[in-house]
Amino acid sequence: MIDLQNLWVDCRTFRLQDLTLKIEAGEFFVLMGPTGAGKTVLLEAVAGLMPSTRGKIIIGGVDLTTAPPEGRGVGIVYQDFALFPHLTVLDNIRYGLRFHRTDPGGAETRLQYLLETLRISDLKARYPLHLSGGEKQRVALARALIIKPKVLLLDEPLSSLDPGFREEIRALLQTLHKSSEVTFLMVTHNFADAFSLADRAAVINNGRIEQVDTVANIFQKPRATFVARFIGMKNLFAARFRSNKAHLGDLEITLAGPAPNGAEQVAIRPEDVILQSPAESSSKENTFAGVVKGVVEYGFFVEVQVAVGQVVFRAAISQKNLLEQGIQEGDPVTLFFEPTAVHTL
Amino acid sequence: MSGSGPFFWVTVSFSVMGMAFIVIPMVRLATAPSLADLATAGRDPEVLRAIWLSLYTSGAAALIAFVTGTPLAYLLARYTFQGKRLVESIIEVPIVIPHPVVGIALLSALGRDTWAGQALGRLGLQIMGSVTGIIIVLTFVGLPFYLKAAKEGFESVSPRLEKVSRNLGASMWGTFVRITFPIAWRSLFVGLIMCMARAISEFGAVVIVAYHPMVASVLIYERFEAFGLKYSQPVAVWLVGVCLLLFLILRVLTLPRKTAE
Numbered sequence: 066m067i068d069l070q071n072l073w074v075d076c077r078t079f080r081l082q083d084l085t086l087k088i089e090a091g092e093f094f095v096l097m098g099p100t101g102a103g104k105t106v107l108l109e110a111v112a113g114l115m116p117s118t119r120g121k122i123i124i125g126g127v128d129l130t131t132a133p134p135e136g137r138g139v140g141i142v143y144q145d146f147a148l149f150p151h152l153t154v155l156d157n158i159r160y161g162l163r164f165h166r167t168d169p170g171g172a173e174t175r176l177q178y179l180l181e182t183l184r185i186s187d188l189k190a191r192y193p194l195h196l197s198g199g200e201k202q203r204v205a206l207a208r209a210l211i212i213k214p215k216v217l218l219l220d221e222p223l224s225s226l227d228p229g230f231r232e233e234i235r236a237l238l239q240t241l242h243k244s245s246e247v248t249f250l251m252v253t254h255n256f257a258d259a260f261s262l263a264d265r266a267a268v269i270n271n272g273r274i275e276q277v278d279t280v281a282n283i284f285q286k287p288r289a290t291f292v293a294r295f296i297g298m299k300n301l302f303a304a305r306f307r308s309n310k311a312h313l314g315d316l317e318i319t320l321a322g323p324a325p326n327g328a329e330q331v332a333i334r335p336e337d338v339i340l341q342s343p344a345e346s347s348s349k350e351n352t353f354a355g356v357v358k359g360v361v362e363y364g365f366f367v368e369v370q371v372a373v374g375q376v377v378f379r380a381a382i383s384q385k386n387l388l389e390q391g392i393q394e395g396d397p398v399t400l401f402f403e404p405t406a407v408h409t410l
Numbered sequence: 411m412s413g414s415g416p417f418f419w420v421t422v423s424f425s426v427m428g429m430a431f432i433v434i435p436m437v438r439l440a441t442a443p444s445l446a447d448l449a450t451a452g453r454d455p456e457v458l459r460a461i462w463l464s465l466y467t468s469g470a471a472a473l474i475a476f477v478t479g480t481p482l483a484y485l486l487a488r489y490t491f492q493g494k495r496l497v498e499s500i501i502e503v504p505i506v507i508p509h510p511v512v513g514i515a516l517l518s519a520l521g522r523d524t525w526a527g528q529a530l531g532r533l534g535l536q537i538m539g540s541v542t543g544i545i546i547v548l549t550f551v552g553l554p555f556y557l558k559a560a561k562e563g564f565e566s567v568s569p570r571l572e573k574v575s576r577n578l579g580a581s582m583w584g585t586f587v588r589i590t591f592p593i594a595w596r597s598l599f600v601g602l603i604m605c606m607a608r609a610i611s612e613f614g615a616v617v618i619v620a621y622h623p624m625v626a627s628v629l630i631y632e633r634f635e636a637f638g639l640k641y642s643q644p645v646a647v648w649l650v651g652v653c654l655l656l657f658l659i660l661r662v663l664t665l666p667r668k669t670a671e
Contacts, residue, residue: 109573112573112577113576114573114576114577133576133581134573134576134577135576135577135578135579135580135581139577140577140578141573141574141577143570143574145570147568147570147571147573147574149571149574149575149589149593150571150593151592151593160575160578160580160588161578161579163579164578164579164580164584165579208574208578209577209578212578212579
């Protein structure tokens with residue numbers, strides 16, 4: 066449905082470089098990346114709100130590289146909702162209809178459907194100023210969807226919402242996606258959103274695509290250092306490989322299978338690193354004795370940094386476990402991880 | 411700020427002095443003429459004609475500023491380009507140069523022996539001593555005030571709203587008419603009032619280009635020169651009254667709006 070071919074976009078401060086991406090019709094595709102990676106620029110380029118300098122934008126088989134934004138059949142919903150402040154909720158939603166007069170009857174049906182599905186019937190006469198964040202987002206979604214776009218672009222639609230609204234809108238997005246034939250392209254830097262909504266995802270950094278894959282694969286098998294870091298594989302070490310062993314200096318780690326050719330690093334998720342007291346140490350593979358170097362609070366969980374020789378592993382454990390095990394800085398500790406938890410890249 | 415330290419009292423004293431400096435002359439002016447003098451001036455056809463001329467020439471100047479200034483204000487609010495600073499400085503020139511110089515500059519460009527003046531002459535328009543001349547002068551001095559307010563008005567409209575409007579199918583024209591203008595109109599209107607108020611108060615440039623027909627400020631000057639302070643005061647009070655009314659409208663219009671985000 067969306068076919069970006071070698072796309073370049075130049076802004077004053079930033080550019081997208083040679084970006085190629087194919088998104089299937091009806092797919093829920095997520096674009097992940099850190100702030101300033103170029104995610105919004107990419108969406109605006111697809112919507113025709115930002116000119117591209119090279120490459121092609123093909124949507125639904127039609128080359129729209131130079132088409133004006135009003136002729137693309139692409140809807141966009143921004144993080145800050147961008148509701149028209151001088152129009153009521155109903156006038157906001159109906160705004161696009163005057164430019165899409167093909168089937169007035171259908172429009173009225175769609176309006177009723179959207180008002181009901183998004184539960185905004187009672188807000189029709191209100192002005193955006195008097196809406197909560199979640200309400201604003203629902204109005205913005207209705208406004209974008211009423212003109213039946215082929216593609217809906219969502220620019221971090223959940224990130225400026227309170228946690229309660231967040232889950233509600235997330236569920237709504239799922240409903241809307243399933244009940245329509247619209248292709249969704251959503252930008253986010255929230256992994257939970259990606260996991261719960263998307264089929265496939267791309268990780269973008271500094272104007273370039275680092276990896277395109279299923280969401281599960283991106284989290285399980287990152288193919289680039291940046292991706293591994295981005296998805297939180299904090300244990301990322303340069304290694305030398307020999308059959309199913311990886312050597313980190315003097316440390317020998319067992320892999321689930323032989324390392325692929327060209328592998329240079331091992332990556333282990335912090336939540337896959339398990340801490341035990343030295344007394345209950347086992348003889349399993351990948352069991353190492355170390356010393357606690359630090360404990361960093363992250364709210365629901367803590368990150369324990371354990372030095373094994375020269376290598377510092379990071380283990381994510383719950384607050385409860387930390388208290389039960391009585392782990393403190395300077396304590397000797399045994400850490401363990403399954404060979405299947407070790408990824409190579 | 412705590413309520414009783416020396417800093418507080420110095421600040422308050424100077425503020426009171428500043429206010430007194432503005433208020434006392436105005437009050438003295440307003441109370442100087444007797445009601446009978448004011449009534450006489452208010453019935454004097456010459457005075458009424460002058461104030462009416464002031465009002466409608468400055469109104470016309472504001473209208474011209476609106477038509478010609480709005481695109482420029484939008485351009486300056488939305489785009490960055492080479493030489494933008496220069497354009498912005500040029501716009502402020504009419505504010506900083508002495509008023510008689512404005513009159514002389516306009517005559518230099520549009521006087522009878524210039525090509526522009528001759529072109530206007532062929533259209534039946536004369537600058538020297540004409541209503542047309544007055545309107546041109548007032549547009550020149552008032553335009554910067556409109557441009558400034560309109561630019562700020564357009565800047566306050568998020569470009570994102572325009573993007574969404576385009577995205578929903580509106581052309582750039584449609585977007586301007588349906589989104590940008592309705593959100594910014596208040597600022598544009600305030601700019602028009604500023605422009606008009608500035609135009610009404612103009613004297614130095616008008617007197618060079620058109621002593622006759624007489625606008626209110628020129629009439630006040632003439633009465634002062636010919637008959638003295640006492641005879642100029644009632645006309646001045648009437649003119650100030652009109653200006654204050656304009657500013658009152660301005661204040662009411664800039665009250666916080668209800669539907670703003």
